[in-house]
Amino acid sequence: MDPTALAFATALVSAMATQTWSDARAAALGVWRRRNAAAGTESIATDLDVTRERVVTAGEAGDPDTVDAVVDVWRGRVQELLLDHPELATDLQDVLTTTLLPMLTDTQTSRVRSIIMTGTSRDTSTFHQIAGNQYNHR
Template sequence: MDPIVSATGTALVSAMAADSWQQVRTATTALWRRLHPEQADEIAAELGTLHAGILNAREQQDHDIEEALTGVWRLRLQHLHVDEPSGVGELRRLLEEHLAPALPPDEQRGVQSIVMKAEARDHARVYMAGRDQHITGS
């Protein structure tokens, strides 16, 4: 799964439990309206259901339900990404401009940055990528 899709799904579910959930729903629905307008009304309704479900899960301290909801929305976003590969920039924008700011500061750090560190010694090679990587030659 694309890291942006995964981070966006996680942030979406958490942001739907925040006070600004209506703005998050509006921004997410607008994304669908741009990429798949025929699904936008359905998504808006499902986000309302998500809001109720995540609040209930957190009230009951049911981490399994919260993880399941996160998985469902990661898959929805993955399907959106597969159907519209050029939409990854839109997902990143949704994450950075609407979802991450709606999260508490400790959760924002988890979805905004990816830190990769590597150390090579002697004749070792390190290949790192935040996404696709193609290596040719020796």
């Protein structure tokens, strides 16, 4: 899974419950339009609107499982977009950093930022990356 796809989907779904959703929606649709000016953008717009209703309802009901499921759905859609159009990775990252992240609360932003972790180990070196609760036993 591309970390940009996961971060973008998480931020997009988080932005669905904000007052600035129309700006987030327009920015997300802009990325899909760049892949092909006409094909499929209308269905993406409809899907975003339906999804937003689900996210708002789930938030009001205190149902984080539904919100997580919606993130998974959009993560798959964004990943599919990147597989078909890898040149859009920069556009996704730009929308993520300039539009979506500024809309979110500090808690929501930290959730998105904690997703992107990169590490490299060479030769015989060892390192550990920790996200949340991780226990290593030897």
